[in-house]
Amino acid sequence: MNPEQFQQRLADHGIKLTTAQMEQFAKYYQLLITANHHVNLTRITDEKEVYLKHFYDSIIGALAEPRLQTAALTLCDIGAGAGFPSLPLKIAFPQLKVTIVDSLNKRIKFLEELVDQLGLTAVRLIHDRAENFSAKKSSHREVFDVVTARAVARLSVLSELCLPAVKVGGEFIAYKALAAPTELAQAQVAIQKLGGQVRQTVKLLLPKINEERNIIMIDKIAPTPARYPRRPGVPNKKPIQ
Structure with missing residues (x-):
């Protein structure tokens, strides 16, 4: 998918990008590839693949x-990596108010440069573990309209990292591929315990290659119990069952 095809495919869905927005995506690609020589940000570096598997794939949410x-939603992206x-x-959608959380400071430094170069406003970048970010006494706990995560962990783990940051009445949007049905079945208990409801x-389908993508939308219907999220590392080692 080249930039022109990217723009046209989104226009087919009623999302019309301006020349200025297309220039931002072009600069995003160049900065990503340049930084990738020094920081491990992505295995995908071909321009057509980046536009399809990173840019377009992100927007399908x-x-x-x-x-x-x-x-004008407040959106928190947990484990955003290179910003996806x-x-x-x-x-x-410039009206979104974005907070990005990532545990690797090198990635946050890249994102700081990226946000500055692209001229983006209303973007906060936070270097922290997800478990600490929305812990019991955190000011970030249960305050966001939407929390997103893409390619971070299996859903049973991801739910504990993300749902505590979602406000009651908000939603958690998980980007998943073919394994989504299996992951969702395994995560049902965790989602319920954390105050969520699928x-x-x-x-x-991603165009051209027809790869399946599953956007799992989970409503936050009750407060997350104070004991969650557990301390860093525990959700991954011992998922809620």
């Missing part, structure tokens, strides 16, 4: 949840 396209999915969403899974 807004096809599943149209509110992302128009509402939150920064492509932010470029496409609303739906939206199945989409």
Whole structure:
């Protein structure tokens, strides 16, 4: 998917990117490739693949949840890595108020430079473990309209890292691929214990290659119990069952 095809495919879905936004994506790609020589950000470096498997793939969350396209939502991206999915969403939908959390300071430094170079506003970058970010006494606990995560961990673990940051009435959007049904079945107990309720899974295909993507949308219907998230490392070693 070249930049022109990227723009046209989104336009087919009613998402019309301006020349300025396309320039931001072009600069994003160049900065990503340059920084990738020094910081391990992505295995995907071919321009067409980046536009398809990173930029377009990030924005499909807004096809599943149209509110992302128009509402001034507070969005927190847990374990964003090189900024996916939150920064492509932010470029496409500037009204979003984005907070990015990542445990590796080198990635946060890259994102700081990226946000500055792209001229993005209302973006906060936080170097922290997800377990600490939304812990019991954290000011970030249960305050976000939407929390997103893409390619971070299996859903049973991811739910404990993300749902504590979602406010009651908000939602957690997990980007998953083919394993989504299995992961969702294994995560049902964790989701319920953490105050979540699965609303739906939206199945989409990446154009050209027809790779399956599943956007799992989980509503926050009750406060997360104070004991969650557990201390760093524990959710991954001992997922809630």
